[in-house]
Amino acid sequence: NAKIKIGKTTWAGNVEIHVRASDWETHKHQHDKAYDNVILHVVHEADKELKRKNKEIIPTLELKGKIPDGIYKKYLSFKASNDWIPCGKQIQTINSFTLNHWLDRLLVERLERKILPILDSLRENQNNWEETFYRHLAYGFGLKVNAQPFELLAKSLPLNILAKHKDSLLSIEALLFGQAGMLGLPPNDDYQKQLLKEYEFLKNKFKLKPIDGHLWKFMRLHPPGFPTIRIAQFANLMYKSLHLFSKIIEATNIYTIRSLLHAEASEYWNTHYRFGKSSPPRKKITGEDTKNLLIINTIVPFLFVYAKQKGEPQLIERALDFLEKTDSEKNSIISKWNLLGIKPEN
Numbered sequence: 001n002a003k004i005k006i007g008k009t010t011w012a013g014n015v016e017i018h019v020r021a022s023d024w025e026t027h028k029h030q031h032d033k034a035y036d037n038v039i040l041h042v043v044h045e046a047d048k049e050l051k052r053k054n055k056e057i058i059p060t061l062e063l064k065g066k067i068p069d070g071i072y073k074k075y076l077s078f079k080a081s082n083d084w085i086p087c088g089k090q091i092q093t094i095n096s097f098t099l100n101h102w103l104d105r106l107l108v109e110r111l112e113r114k115i116l117p118i119l120d121s122l123r124e125n126q127n128n129w130e131e132t133f134y135r136h137l138a139y140g141f142g143l144k145v146n147a148q149p150f151e152l153l154a155k156s157l158p159l160n161i162l163a164k165h166k167d168s169l170l171s172i173e174a175l176l177f178g179q180a181g182m183l184g185l186p187p188n189d190d191y192q193k194q195l196l197k198e199y200e201f202l203k204n205k206f207k208l209k210p211i212d213g214h215l216w217k218f219m220r221l222h223p224p225g226f227p228t229i230r231i232a233q234f235a236n237l238m239y240k241s242l243h244l245f246s247k248i249i250e251a252t253n254i255y256t257i258r259s260l261l262h263a264e265a266s267e268y269w270n271t272h273y274r275f276g277k278s279s280p281p282r283k284k285i286t287g288e289d290t291k292n293l294l295i296i297n298t299i300v301p302f303l304f305v306y307a308k309q310k311g312e313p314q315l316i317e318r319a320l321d322f323l324e325k326t327d328s329e330k331n332s333i334i335s336k337w338n339l340l341g342i343k344p345e346n
Contacts, residue, residue: 145220183199
């Protein structure tokens with residue numbers, strides 16, 4: 001879909017790029033009719049004259065001698081570089097206005113990308129915002145390692161079933177742990193026995209089918225990040241507020257959002273990380289890093305898409321304000337940018 005002017009004639013079609021003109025024949029383009037609509041052949045070295053099937057010469061632009069040596073040498077050094085970003089050391093030569101403008105643009109592009117799965121889920125859930133948010137929040141609670149099984153868990157257990165038991169934390173825990181496939185037989189202790197009894201009743205009542213318990217990953221995770229602890233915290237969050245998304249829309253500051261995301265696993269988990277295995281006493285509450293990730297990857301994209309759908313630009317401003325007041329993520333990518341002198345403030 002290129003459009004170029006050669007002499008007084010404007011051509012529309014495709015531009016083909018090779019190192020040498022003879023690569024055209026090396027790649028067998030002369031046998032492919034699709035290449036008859038090439039309007040320009042751009043090469044480093046024009047070592048051969050090429051013709052279309054009707055014997056017309058294909059216009060060729062040779063770049064050899066037209067590229068400054070400095071640029072070509074720089075390109076070669078980039079190609080040979082083992083650096084994470086080959087041109088990374090040059091980023092300090094860019095003025096702050098250009099850099100910040102670029103980062104602002106990237107932020108909006110990233111948000112636009114993140115809202116696509118939300119829109120797909122909304123269609124799947126017949127525009128039910130609470131159900132859609134519940135599923136995406138579950139995905140976020142699983143973090144990177146257990147995001148998929150957490151999402152499957154939420155899909156296997158509709159929010160309206162949890163809503164029927166909003167006054168009983170035990171029932172909500174039983175439903176979540178049972179549907180997660182974690183209440184295997186025989187139970188390890190009285191707590192698990194209680195959960196299993198409650199779950200068996202509710203499973204039959206609502207004709208539920210649990211997901212495969214083997215999907216959950218415990219390996220290479222710190223105990224506070226075990227899926228058992230995450231599910232217990234998620235149960236507490238659901239018990240505190242099943243209509244969480246409505247409250248998030250109403251929240252006008254980041255402190256309210258953080259308060260809404262605060263969850264504490266029930267008493268049993270103070271001395272356990274897994275069923276039946278005791279551990280030193282410690283409260284299991286959602287940490288600040290977890291809240292930050294939920295704000296960045298779930299809360300803000302949801303506010304963004306909701307604002308666009310409902311035509312409420314002030315919500316977009318609020319979502320961006322939440323990001324500005326949230327600490328940046330701690331991961332290997334951010335660490336590498338720090339080494340290049342790009343240190344995120346939020």
